[in-house]
Amino acid sequence: MDIRKAINDKEVIAAIDGRIDTTTAPALEQELKDSYDSCETLILDFTDVEYISSAGLRVLLSAHKTMSKKSGMKLRNVSEDIMEIFEVTGFADILSIE
Numbered sequence: 001m002d003i004r005k006a007i008n009d010k011e012v013i014a015a016i017d018g019r020i021d022t023t024t025a026p027a028l029e030q031e032l033k034d035s036y037d038s039c040e041t042l043i044l045d046f047t048d049v050e051y052i053s054s055a056g057l058r059v060l061l062s063a064h065k066t067m068s069k070k071s072g073m074k075l076r077n078v079s080e081d082i083m084e085i086f087e088v089t090g091f092a093d094i095l096s097i098e
Contacts, residue, residue, distance in 0.1 A: 010041065032059065046082060051081075074096045
């Protein structure tokens with residue numbers, strides 16, 4: 001997994017490439033935690049996310065809870081396969097997906 005972050009004023013855009021699983025979820029969690037203080041809005045670009053496990057879903061839920069105290073978190077460019085996972089798990093109803 002690779003994460004590329006761009007900061008635009010109070011908005012952080014994190015483009016994620018690869019798999020978000022038990023092995024990579026801790027690194028994603030740390031990258032997101034490092035961004036919380038400097039942003040009001042967190043945007044996760046899922047264009048190149050191939051897979052997300054329950055460990056990755058936990059990271060997203062935690063980030064969603066933290067960012068809901070600010071302007072929020074949005075997911076963009078979610079593939080059909082990942083969207084299906086979000087729908088089956090109920091995350092499609094919780095997360096803001098564009």
